[in-house]
Amino acid sequence: MSETPLLSVRGLTKYYGARLGCADISFDLHEGEVLAIVGESGSGKSTLLSCLSTELVPSAGEVHYRMRDGMARDLFGLGEAERRLLMRTDWGFVRQNAADGLRMGVSAGGNVGERVMAIGARHYGKIRATASDWLEKVEIETGRIDDTPRGFSGGMRQRLQIARNLATNPRLVLMDEPTSGLDVSVQARLLDLIRQLVRELGLAAIIVTHDLAVARILSHRIMVMRRGRAVESGLTDQVLDDPSDAYTQLLVSSVLAA
Ligand code: ADP
Ligand code: MG
Numbered sequence: 001m002s003e004t005p006l007l008s009v010r011g012l013t014k015y016y017g018a019r020l021g022c023a024d025i026s027f028d029l030h031e032g033e034v035l036a037i038v039g040e041s042g043s044g045k046s047t048l049l050s051c052l053s054t055e056l057v058p059s060a061g062e063v064h065y066r067m068r069d070g071m072a073r074d075l076f077g078l079g080e081a082e083r084r085l086l087m088r089t090d091w092g093f094v095r096q097n098a099a100d101g102l103r104m105g106v107s108a109g110g111n112v113g114e115r116v117m118a119i120g121a122r123h124y125g126k127i128r129a130t131a132s133d134w135l136e137k138v139e140i141e142t143g144r145i146d147d148t149p150r151g152f153s154g155g156m157r158q159r160l161q162i163a164r165n166l167a168t169n170p171r172l173v174l175m176d177e178p179t180s181g182l183d184v185s186v187q188a189r190l191l192d193l194i195r196q197l198v199r200e201l202g203l204a205a206i207i208v209t210h211d212l213a214v215a216r217i218l219s220h221r222i223m224v225m226r227r228g229r230a231v232e233s234g235l236t237d238q239v240l241d242d243p244s245d246a247y248t249q250l251l252v253s254s255v256l257a258a
Contacts, residue, residue, distance in 0.1 A: 008064040012024070012063065037223050172203070232244060
């Protein structure tokens with residue numbers, strides 16, 4: 001691991017008016033590392049992710065990201081164009097609801113190709129070939145390349161969203177409940193695919209999930225949130241096998257009991 005973290009979060013806090021979204025969140029993420037953020041509904045997971053993706057402006061705190069040139073930059077100090085380009089190329093964001101992360105009226109190939117163009121590809125044949133390769137990687141028949149995701153199943157849409165987000169060779173991917181809302185068998189296959197791609201590409205990832213089994217399968221480290229705050233964090237296996245915080249103990253035991 002390199003010395004400077006890829007992402008460094010300090011004291012990140014977000015209020016919606018008087019309502020707390022998340023408070024005083026700090027962590028480092030290194031290249032190739034997968035962090036799971038777990039906690040029950042309303043614990044602040046999505047708020048945190050939206051602050052990291054710069055969609056929300058935090059009320060306090062700092063986020064630094066090490067750019068490809070090695071310089072750590074304050075995310076919220078980037079110019080608008082630079083920030084947008086970063087989010088479309090160096091970062092991916094896989095949303096819980098695939099329809100929010102895809103262009104539903106655009107073909108599957110177009111959904112991937114659009115991102116490939118954002119990193120400078122201009123040759124139609126090459127863009128289409130890259131899109132086709134990506135469809136194959138996420139187990140979508142390449143014969144569907146000209147179809148829009150409207151006719152796709154939930155699992156296929158989510159796989160297409162993953163292809164769209166990974167096609168630019170990003171260094172960091174945020175995922176918000178990437179497998180929830182899908183049938184259990186579809187979830188298992190999708191989890192396998194995510195794990196395989198993250199490893200293969202050496203991606204750093206932050207995966208928000210309310211499902212501890214998902215965290216166990218995908219992540220190296222885990223952060224448990226409750227009411228906007230991080231109550232426990234550490235190596236995933238250690239935290240889940242031997243939680244020290246009372247709330248984490250409750251979470252783990254309720255999963256075991258289920
Ligand atoms: P999670 O993703 O863990 O379910 P959220 O980040 O969505 O949690 O929510 C954390 C807290 O912030 C909750 O109390 C929620 O009601 C509140 N919240 C989330 N989004 C908004 C919003 N747009 N306006 C006001 N309050 C919000
Ligand atoms: Mg959420």
